[in-house]
Amino acid sequence: MDDELRTDRSSLRRKRDRGLHDRASVNAILDAALIGHVGFATSDGPVVLPTVVARLDDVVYLHGAAGNHMLRTLARGVPACVTVTLVDGVVLARSAFHHSINYRSVVLFGVAERVTDPGEQRRAMDAVVDQVAPGRSADARPPTIEELRATLIVRLPIVEGSAKVRNGGPVEEPADLALPIWGGHVPVGMVTGSPVGDDHVAPGTDPPVYPYRFEPSE
Amino acid sequence: MDDELRTDRSSLRRKRDRGLHDRASVNAILDAALIGHVGFATSDGPVVLPTVVARLDDVVYLHGAAGNHMLRTLARGVPACVTVTLVDGVVLARSAFHHSINYRSVVLFGVAERVTDPGEQRRAMDAVVDQVAPGRSADARPPTIEELRATLIVRLPIVEGSAKVRNGGPVEEPADLALPIWGGHVPVGMVTGSPVGDDHVAPGTDPPVYPYRFEPSE
Numbered sequence: 001m002d003d004e005l006r007t008d009r010s011s012l013r014r015k016r017d018r019g020l021h022d023r024a025s026v027n028a029i030l031d032a033a034l035i036g037h038v039g040f041a042t043s044d045g046p047v048v049l050p051t052v053v054a055r056l057d058d059v060v061y062l063h064g065a066a067g068n069h070m071l072r073t074l075a076r077g078v079p080a081c082v083t084v085t086l087v088d089g090v091v092l093a094r095s096a097f098h099h100s101i102n103y104r105s106v107v108l109f110g111v112a113e114r115v116t117d118p119g120e121q122r123r124a125m126d127a128v129v130d131q132v133a134p135g136r137s138a139d140a141r142p143p144t145i146e147e148l149r150a151t152l153i154v155r156l157p158i159v160e161g162s163a164k165v166r167n168g169g170p171v172e173e174p175a176d177l178a179l180p181i182w183g184g185h186v187p188v189g190m191v192t193g194s195p196v197g198d199d200h201v202a203p204g205t206d207p208p209v210y211p212y213r214f215e216p217s218e
Numbered sequence: 219m220d221d222e223l224r225t226d227r228s229s230l231r232r233k234r235d236r237g238l239h240d241r242a243s244v245n246a247i248l249d250a251a252l253i254g255h256v257g258f259a260t261s262d263g264p265v266v267l268p269t270v271v272a273r274l275d276d277v278v279y280l281h282g283a284a285g286n287h288m289l290r291t292l293a294r295g296v297p298a299c300v301t302v303t304l305v306d307g308v309v310l311a312r313s314a315f316h317h318s319i320n321y322r323s324v325v326l327f328g329v330a331e332r333v334t335d336p337g338e339q340r341r342a343m344d345a346v347v348d349q350v351a352p353g354r355s356a357d358a359r360p361p362t363i364e365e366l367r368a369t370l371i372v373r374l375p376i377v378e379g380s381a382k383v384r385n386g387g388p389v390e391e392p393a394d395l396a397l398p399i400w401g402g403h404v405p406v407g408m409v410t411g412s413p414v415g416d417d418h419v420a421p422g423t424d425p426p427v428y429p430y431r432f433e434p435s436e
Contacts, residue, residue, distance in 0.1 A: 009262040013287045034305055034406070035319060039257035039266035044227040045297035048257035048266050050323050069231045079263030087252055087408070090430075096347045096358040097365040101253060105268050129314045133404075140314040141394060147315040169416035176359060177418040182425050184415035186351075188252070188432070190305070193405035198387035200395040207400050212308075214406070 010109055010162045020163040023058070029084060029106045029163050030055045032213050034131065034190075036084035036106075038062065040073055053084055054127035055158070060108065061115070061124040063153040071152040075114040082108040082156060089188050093170035094181040100166065102185060108161035112154040118145075124153045133210040190214035228327055228380045238381040241276070247302060247324045247381055248273045250431050252349065252408075254302035254324075256280060258291055271302055272345035273376070278326065279333070279342040281371040289370040293332040300326045300374060307406050311388035312399040318384065320403060326379035330372040342371045351428040408432035 003021040012019035020026070030036075036053035039046055049070050054061045060082060064071045074080055089102035115121050125148070126137035143151070169185050177183075191214060195207035221239045230237035238244070248254075254271035257264055267288050272279045278300060282289050292298055307320035333339050343366070344355035361369070387403050395401075409432060413425035 009260075009265075014283065014285060034308070035303065035321075037255035037257075037266050037268075037301055037303070039255075039264040039299070041259050041264050042227075045327060046257040046259050046264055046299045047227075047325075048255050048299045048301040049325065050255075050301065050303040050321065052319060065232065067232060081257070081264045081266045083255055083266040083268065085253065085255070085268040090252070090350045090410075092351060092354060092358075092413075092426075094359055095361070095365070096343055096355060097361050097369070099347050099350050099354070099358070101270060101350065103253075103268065107265075107267065109263060125314055129317050132308050132317050132319065133310060136310060136317070137314060139399060140310075140317070141312055141397060141399065143313070143315050147313070151315070169414065172418070179359060180420065180423070181357060181359065182413075182415060182419055182423050184413055184419060184425065186413045186425075186430075187411035188408055188430075189411065190406055191409050192308075193407065195310075195400075195402055195404045196387065197400060197402040200390070201400055201402065202398065205398070205400050207402065207404075208310075212404075212406075 005161045007160045010160050012162060012164060018164050018166055025163045026106050026161055027055060029104045030060065033084045033086055034213065036082050038070060039081040040078055052128055052131050053082060054131040056123060056127045058158050059155045060158060061127055061153055061155055063124065063128050063151055066150050066152045068152055071154055074112040074154045077111050080110060080112050080156060087188050088167060089185045091170050091185045092183060093172055094176040094179045094183045095173060098170050098172055102167050104165050106161060106163045108156060108158060110156050110160055112156040115153040115155050121148050121153055135210050139208060223379045225378045228378050230380060230382060236382050236384055243381045244324050244379055245273060247304065247322045248278065251302040251304055252431065254300050256288060257299040258296055270346055270349050271300060272349040274341060274345045276376050277373045278376060279345055279371055279373055281342065281346050281369055284368050284370045286370055289372055292330040292372050295329050298328060298330050298374060305406050306385060307403045309388050309403045310401060311390055312394040312397045312401045313391060316388050316390055320385045322383050324379060324381045326374060326376060328374050328378055330374040333371040333373050339366050339371055353428050357426060
């Protein structure tokens, strides 16, 4: 594995064996997630907000209304941290101490910039829509010039960051293994339910089926 | 609804109708989530990391190894932001512009402090284990004195924050409603799979069934 995205601050401080700094590992986690959490400093202290994080090549895009405070702050060029986490399971150890969560996470560091090129704006909007539902951008009405003007899109280049993965069962104290307590892990995942059409769906129109980034429920 | 947790910085800047500042709404979302994302400033810029967020009364507890950088930083009394987000659905509008996510989120602001009282440490550890699997703390071996010493627990009082909820179908431009495009939302939720015992489970021991904070898969 290469270490392309490793820097001092993106190196894991503990449990370094769970850390990855190659682009492929980072991209795979970004692509599997619906949302991420964006952190930035303000005069009132740090703020962390959830938002759709859409990757295209070596960039992630964030978008929102033109007046959005987070995006306006990021577009001014303040340092940002974008973190994406997928929960994969709960880890039930015999000891309370060794309980844990299985997960895949990515932490990206950098400075975002506003996207002003109309072509890139459209590609970014498509990426955001396809992050929500892969393939949906081809079915939906594309944004108008006015809608693009009402949208603030920022790009964060993927140049510095790390991925971290925990999986499998508990790590126990040897003496605990003989306790009459069940130990193991319980997988956790996201599923979709049945589509709910709104009041304006024409009779006989079936809901589209998109290959969502998580398993469909049966 | 009361506004007990509202302050200038915890007031929603936009879509204020989606914001809630009462303790009951905030607590319900905190209790339904497995993890949250914690933001804090460092000399290298903002950092956002995922962790289990366990609520007990009017406090959330975060915990980890005694050497954990995030917890050591928080324990020094730096301003923190703890954000918890549950994704409830994807919203497919007829226009790309109006695509959205249904979610419930909580943003808490404040300054954390280290928990040093052994009784509170034990209650906090129980709360963390029960956040992972409700009821599990009664089944697991409790922490030893040495394990408590090896754990850093911080408490963040729930005094300032907001909840935000989006649900239902798309908000569309009226002219788009007649387009031959399906519009609506697709529920999304977390489910658990079948428990996976480790190699040390005694033969004939059934996995315990806990009332997880999300639906079991069928």
